Amino acid sequence: MSPMTKTDSAILEVENYKVGFRTERGLAKAVNGVSFSLEKGKTIAIVGESGSGKTVLNRGLMGLLTDSNTIEEGSAKFMGEEIAGLSRQRFWGTNIAMIFQDPMSSLNPVMKVGKQVAEPLVLHQGLTKKESKKEVINLFKLVGIPDPEKRFSEYPHQLSGGMRQRVMISIALAIKPDLLIADEPTTALDVTVQKYILDLLQELQDERKMSVVLITHDLGVARGRADEILVMYGGKVMEHAPSEKIFTEMSHPYTEALTAAIPRLKDPKHTRLIPIPGSPPDLVHPPVGCKFAPRCVYAQENCINEEPAATVKGRHSYSCFYPVGTEKNKDAYQKNAAQGHTAAGLKISRRRVLK
Amino acid sequence: MVTFGSMSFLGDPLFNILGPIAGDTESPESLKIIEAAKAEYHLDKSVPEQWGRWAWDFVRGDFGVQFSTTGQPPVSDLIKERLPRTLELMFIAQLFALGLAIPWAVTSAARANSRIDKGLTMTSFAAISLPSFATAVLLYYVFSVKLDWLPDTYNAIDPFWGFSHDHRLIQLILPALTLGIGAAAQYARLLRTDMITTLREDFILMAKSKGVPRKRVLYIHALRSSLFSLITLLAINVGFMIGGSIVVESFFRIPGIGLAIIEAVLRDDFPVVLAIVMLVSCGFMVLNYLADILYSVLDPRIRNTEQGQQKKVTIL
Amino acid sequence: MSVNKDEILRNEVNESSEVAEAGAEAAKKTLGFGFWLCAVWLFVISMFAILAPVLPLKDPGENFVQYEEQENPLTKKLEEQPTIPPYSPSSEHWFGTDQDARDIFSRTIYGARISLAVGGLTTLFGLLIGGSLGMLAGFLKGWIDKLVSGLFLLSLSFPGLVLTILIITILDRSLLTISLTFGILSIAPIGRLARAQTLTFSEREFVTAATTLGAKRSRILLRELFPNVLIPMITLAMVVVAISIVGEGTLAFLGLSVQGSSTWGKLILLGADISTLQTSPWVSFIPMSFLFLTVAAFNFMSDRLQDVFDTRSIYVTHD
Numbered sequence: 001m002s003p004m005t006k007t008d009s010a011i012l013e014v015e016n017y018k019v020g021f022r023t024e025r026g027l028a029k030a031v032n033g034v035s036f037s038l039e040k041g042k043t044i045a046i047v048g049e050s051g052s053g054k055t056v057l058n059r060g061l062m063g064l065l066t067d068s069n070t071i072e073e074g075s076a077k078f079m080g081e082e083i084a085g086l087s088r089q090r091f092w093g094t095n096i097a098m099i100f101q102d103p104m105s106s107l108n109p110v111m112k113v114g115k116q117v118a119e120p121l122v123l124h125q126g127l128t129k130k131e132s133k134k135e136v137i138n139l140f141k142l143v144g145i146p147d148p149e150k151r152f153s154e155y156p157h158q159l160s161g162g163m164r165q166r167v168m169i170s171i172a173l174a175i176k177p178d179l180l181i182a183d184e185p186t187t188a189l190d191v192t193v194q195k196y197i198l199d200l201l202q203e204l205q206d207e208r209k210m211s212v213v214l215i216t217h218d219l220g221v222a223r224g225r226a227d228e229i230l231v232m233y234g235g236k237v238m239e240h241a242p243s244e245k246i247f248t249e250m251s252h253p254y255t256e257a258l259t260a261a262i263p264r265l266k267d268p269k270h271t272r273l274i275p276i277p278g279s280p281p282d283l284v285h286p287p288v289g290c291k292f293a294p295r296c297v298y299a300q301e302n303c304i305n306e307e308p309a310a311t312v313k314g315r316h317s318y319s320c321f322y323p324v325g326t327e328k329n330k331d332a333y334q335k336n337a338a339q340g341h342t343a344a345g346l347k348i349s350r351r352r353v354l355k
Numbered sequence: 356m357v358t359f360g361s362m363s364f365l366g367d368p369l370f371n372i373l374g375p376i377a378g379d380t381e382s383p384e385s386l387k388i389i390e391a392a393k394a395e396y397h398l399d400k401s402v403p404e405q406w407g408r409w410a411w412d413f414v415r416g417d418f419g420v421q422f423s424t425t426g427q428p429p430v431s432d433l434i435k436e437r438l439p440r441t442l443e444l445m446f447i448a449q450l451f452a453l454g455l456a457i458p459w460a461v462t463s464a465a466r467a468n469s470r471i472d473k474g475l476t477m478t479s480f481a482a483i484s485l486p487s488f489a490t491a492v493l494l495y496y497v498f499s500v501k502l503d504w505l506p507d508t509y510n511a512i513d514p515f516w517g518f519s520h521d522h523r524l525i526q527l528i529l530p531a532l533t534l535g536i537g538a539a540a541q542y543a544r545l546l547r548t549d550m551i552t553t554l555r556e557d558f559i560l561m562a563k564s565k566g567v568p569r570k571r572v573l574y575i576h577a578l579r580s581s582l583f584s585l586i587t588l589l590a591i592n593v594g595f596m597i598g599g600s601i602v603v604e605s606f607f608r609i610p611g612i613g614l615a616i617i618e619a620v621l622r623d624d625f626p627v628v629l630a631i632v633m634l635v636s637c638g639f640m641v642l643n644y645l646a647d648i649l650y651s652v653l654d655p656r657i658r659n660t661e662q663g664q665q666k667k668v669t670i671l
Numbered sequence: 672m673s674v675n676k677d678e679i680l681r682n683e684v685n686e687s688s689e690v691a692e693a694g695a696e697a698a699k700k701t702l703g704f705g706f707w708l709c710a711v712w713l714f715v716i717s718m719f720a721i722l723a724p725v726l727p728l729k730d731p732g733e734n735f736v737q738y739e740e741q742e743n744p745l746t747k748k749l750e751e752q753p754t755i756p757p758y759s760p761s762s763e764h765w766f767g768t769d770q771d772a773r774d775i776f777s778r779t780i781y782g783a784r785i786s787l788a789v790g791g792l793t794t795l796f797g798l799l800i801g802g803s804l805g806m807l808a809g810f811l812k813g814w815i816d817k818l819v820s821g822l823f824l825l826s827l828s829f830p831g832l833v834l835t836i837l838i839i840t841i842l843d844r845s846l847l848t849i850s851l852t853f854g855i856l857s858i859a860p861i862g863r864l865a866r867a868q869t870l871t872f873s874e875r876e877f878v879t880a881a882t883t884l885g886a887k888r889s890r891i892l893l894r895e896l897f898p899n900v901l902i903p904m905i906t907l908a909m910v911v912v913a914i915s916i917v918g919e920g921t922l923a924f925l926g927l928s929v930q931g932s933s934t935w936g937k938l939i940l941l942g943a944d945i946s947t948l949q950t951s952p953w954v955s956f957i958p959m960s961f962l963f964l965t966v967a968a969f970n971f972m973s974d975r976l977q978d979v980f981d982t983r984s985i986y987v988t989h990d
Contacts (some may be wrong), residue, residue: 064560093566105557110579120565171565261630480974483966486917488924488936489959492943496952499945598832605925606943616833617925620840632837639830 011179011211012038012061017059017074017084019053021283029284030056031075032235038229040178043205043212045222045243047258048232051280054215057232058181061213062098079178093120097177101184103164105203107156114152117171124175143200162193169197173204181206181213186221194297198225219258228315230253234281237310239318249316251323252304253296277346290320298322298332299342431563433627434634435616441611442602444534445596447527449589451535456542456585461573463543476547482540488602491533495606498529505529509609528564530607538592542585549581556580590646594639677932706975709968716965720783727956730775731933735764736772757951766957769938778938779958785934786916786923786962789850793915794908796854797861802904804858805865806896819862826859832921839922844930849922853915864907868900902980909973913966920962935962 019031021246031053036042048054059065061076063083063203076084078091104301108116117139118132127135133152140148143166157163163184172180182201186194202225205212213225222229222243231239231254239252250256278295283285287294293303300322308319322332336342423487463475485493498505509526516524550638553559562576563569601613608614619627719726729735737758759768766775808819831853838852873896916935922928923936933941935958942948942955 059560062564064564091566092564096564098559098561099563100561102557106561108558108576108580111576119562119567123568124566171561175565219606480970481963481967484913484970485963486920486936486966488921489939489962492939492948492955492959495943496948496955547759593831598830601832601836602921602924616836617927620836620927628837628840632833635830 009040010037011040011079011212012066013075013077014061015075015077016256017057017076018072019056019065020071022069022071023284027071027285029235029286030283032058032286034230034232034235034237036094038211038228038238039181039212040211041205041209042228043214043226044228044230045214045216045226046230046232047216047219047222047249049217049276049280051234051283052232053235054232055183056235058098058183058213058215059264062092062096062181064098084302093124093175095126097175097180099165099168099172099180099182099185102188102330103161103168103187104156106168107144107164108122109156111155112153113156113159114154117174120171121177123185135174136170136206139173140166142173142204143167143170144196145170153240161189162197163293165189165193166200167196169200169292170203177210181248183215184217185214187217194221201225207264219255231258234286237319238292239316239320241316241318245316249325250314251299251311251318251325252292252320253322253324253329254292256324257295257297280347294344295346296344297336297342297346297348299344299346300332300335301343304343361576434612437612437615440609441597441600441613443523444527444531444600444603444609444611445593447531448534448538448596448600449593451531452538452542453589453591455535455539456546457578459496459539459543460546460550461578463547464554464577465573467551467554475543478542479540482536483544485537487533487537487599488606490536491530491606492605494529494533506538509607525610526545530603530609534596534603537599538596542588543593545588546581546585550577550582553580586649590642590649594635594642597635597639598658697717702846702975702979706972709972712964712968713972716783716884716961717787719780720787723777723780726780727766728780729774731773731778731781733774734767734772735774746911757947757954759951760953767951767953769941769954775938775954775957778933779935779961780957782932782934782938783936783961783965785846785929785932786919786936787965788846789853789919790916792846792850792913793853793857794912796851797857797944798904798908800854801858801861802865802900804909805862805867806869806900808862809869810896813886820866823863823866827863831856831930832918835918836927839927844927846929849919849929850915853918857915860905861907861911865900865904869896870905872896872899897969906973906976906980909969909976913969916962916966916969935959 015035017031018029018215021028021030034053034057035282036044037068046057047053056065060070060072061083065072072084074084075082079097107113109296114133114136117191118127118129121127121132121135122129122290136154137148140151145151145163145166151159151163159167160237165188168185172182180201182306185201186197189197198221201212204210212226212300214222216222219229223246226243229239229243230237231252232238233254238254239246241249241251246255247259250259254276257274261276276295281291281294289302289304290296290299290308293299296303303321306321308321310317310319311323322329336348339348341347459475459479463472466472482490505525506527509523510529514522516522518525559572559577562572567576597613600611601616603609604611604613607619612635616628616631619631674765735758757770758764758768764776769778804819808816819904821839834856835849835852839848842848852888919928919934920936920939923932923934924939924940926940927935928936938958939955939962942952944956947954
């Protein structure tokens with residue numbers, strides 16, 4: 001299923017991975033068959049809205065989902081070893097590290113910050129308290145936290161948002177992981193700090209040959225920082241491409257819609273940002289056929305009834321019957337515009353011209 | 356502060372009632388003694404003056420002499436002698452309570468809604484429903500009567516540190532356990548709820564992802580965050596434990612404050628009853644006040660966030 | 672905007688556990704078998720207690736000494752001699768007898784009368800006075816509220832048992848005194864809850880609607896607020912009954928309950944000395960079981976009500 005050739009240097013190989021939650025309404029298929037392969041030292045960005053399954057995917061891969069009502073299927077291999085369905089515990093704190101989204105809630109509010117960073121050092125690398133303290137202060141310097149000795153003994157609420165995220169990064173670095181999973185590392189931060197943090201991550205990644213899974217809803221960030229981009233929607237992969245191609249050869253309507261929602265510097269003033277109409281699909285009873293069809297401006301009859309298989313073109317794959325940029329696509333649009341609505345009932349108005 | 360004042364105010368009419376009544380229960384032939392006592396205890400003076408004198412004495416620690424024909428030692432001596440025993444008992448009881456409640460609650464919370472949790476919750480439920488005197492009898496039956504693991508009498512004169520049946524430390528185990536179980540059930544309930552909330556937070560996931568072993572996550576990360584309400588409850592509970600100690604001391608015959616009240620009541624010895632009640636009430640209020648302060652001081656989150664201010668209100 | 676997103680994204684994962692729990696909670700929405708079981712027990716025991724004099728129970732005061740034939744060592748003849756009580760449970764005495772050969776079953780039932788009476792009177796008193804005061808305070812607000820709340824706080828600041836003992840010392844030890852004292856003590860927790868609930872509900876729209884329609888304040892209080900406040904109060908009331916039964920039991924155990932009566936606490940005490948416990952534990956344990964089952968039943972029912980009607984009030988439980 002994956003367009004990438006499985007090489008020996010793949011650090012993470014995911015094949016038809018699924019995660020479902022048992023709820024009182026039925027089985028919610030949060031991740032409904034995702035496959036990709038990540039090479040050592042590379043970065044893959046997983047992009048999608050909230051509800052697309054990207055967070056679940058990554059918590060699932062890490063093995064952090066609460067176990068009682070969760071079902072996992074498919075395969076996920078880390079460094080060649082199968083980890084799906086099994087306890088990932090032995091990789092935690094040693095080979096895999098995770099950066100969570102909201103640093104305020106991800107740090108223990110009643111524990112000193114330094115201690116929290118030192119923890120994996122003491123637990124997994126056998127450092128003494130003194131040694132770990134020194135190491136932590138070094139890490140703080142590395143990530144650019146001013147006055148590190150003082151910060152060591154402070155509590156999370158005493159630090160600013162940017163600093164807290166830096167603390168999170170130092171925790172990740174302390175672990176010296178082979179794989180870093182960064183879940184929206186900059187969403188909770190100001191734009192200026194965002195750049196700094198992402199640059200920092202890049203630097204450290206280059207230095208340490210770390211592989212990164214970057215989760216974000218921001219396609220722009222993905223384009224700038226990742227080698228490959230995986231676009232997810234409704235638990236499935238819509239498009240998977242190397243990042244250079246994602247804009248130049250954009251194929252899936254969802255990707256297109258996401259792009260339209262990004263403000264760009266060179267757009268004239270008062271350019272309307274176009275949000276994607278509708279809401280994320282019901283995970284318990286997802287639509288038959290393409291998951292994005294209900295919100296897609298190009299949707300036709302077959303989109304609703306049949307699920308498009310993945311079309312693979314080298315390192316680029318997408319799942320759509322009417323990919324963007326093709327004749328079929330233009331025709332589909334004309335047809336819908338003439339009708340005034342898509343096959344799924346979504347109204348089309350003239351002002352929705354994207355091109 | 357208002358409560359303090361109104362409580363002292365309560366003392367006045369009480370004392371006023373008690374005086375004459377105490378006089379009436381004395382036998383007629385000791386009327387002379389009554390007259391003398393009246394003079395000595397200022398009962399013949401006007402009411403405000405009585406109260407004034409009494410309050411002054413009280414604050415200075417002089418609780419008056421016990422009403423009795425045989426001239427028992429002054430009340431303050433009695434209290435001095437008895438109070439430490441009760442405190443001893445309550446301290447060990449709280450230790451037991453915590454020692455029971457923490458693992459109870461942590462285990463319960465870690466496996467919320469599992470069978471273990473349901474079982475533990477039912478047990479704590481049963482513990483709350485069984486009054487302390489009943490637990491006393493039950494425990495006594497099991498450990499003292501049937502198994503004879505623990506001694507059945509308490510001797511105030513026995514040495515404290517030691518592990519035989521003749522050492523107070525061991526003698527206090529049963530009574531402290533009785534007192535402690537009820538408290539433990541309450542603590543466990545509270546702690547479990549708080550822990551369950553804490554365990555849902557992101558930083559727990561974070562800790563797990565760092566590879567922190569499960570036990571450590573529970574006891575060090577999660578517990579620390581959840582202890583605050585418990586500590587407040589602990590302080591408040593000391594007051595309530597005094598009530599409980601009345602029963603326990605009575606059954607196990609430990610000469611503490613609780614037993615002193617009972618004895619005094621049965622003897623119609625009002626100064627003692629009054630003094631002890633006032634003492635307990637004062638202590639109770641002080642503890643409540645402390646608990647409030649403690650809560651706002653301890654939790655660094657409450658100190659700062661608005662959410663925290665909300666939380667304060669709900670507890671109060 | 673970012674805050675919202677954070678929450679949504681975080682919820683994505685937490686939803687899994689939350690939705691599961693919501694599912695579990697939906698299942699708890701019925702009162703359940705246990706609830707009704709408790710209700711039945713309480714009904715039975717109350718009926719027994721009320722109807723005790725007319726039920727075919729043995730006289731609780733009578734000594735049913737049993738005789739058996741023994742050889743008199745002096746005359747070497749078979750004679751009827753009394754055996755030493757307590758007697759173990761048998762077909763004659765379902766729960767055995769105590770040290771004075773009195774039937775435990777009937778004593779327990781008779782003991783229930785006062786224990787339950789105290790519970791009932793206390794709660795009734797507390798509900799009426801506490802409930803009204805609380806609702807008034809919550810509804811009228813202003814200085815009334817401050818006054819009433821202050822009184823509540825005062826009452827809650829004392830350990831109840833100690834105060835009760837004090838009052839009993841001064842006054843007497845009748846059923847009325849004890850019930851009244853407990854009743855007065857229960858005003859505060861009930862009142863506090865009533866007040867809190869009234870405050871919450873009076874903010875809601877249906878009250879505003881009624882007011883704008885020109886309804887008199889008393890009408891609002893009665894028709895709109897009262898039914899809503901009632902349910903949480905009932906759940907608390909059950910706990911109050913449980914607590915007062917325990918309270919009365921404690922007093923009885925200490926020898927301070929209603930004069931001349933043998934309520935559950937007293938019965939437990941009577942059976943709690945070493946020798947009796949060793950030879951005939953049922954003397955103490957039978958009344959203890961009755962006490963436990965009754966108190967647990969009230970507590971359990973209150974708990975179930977809280978679950979189903981979603982009212983978790985903060986109240987103080989103590990001995």
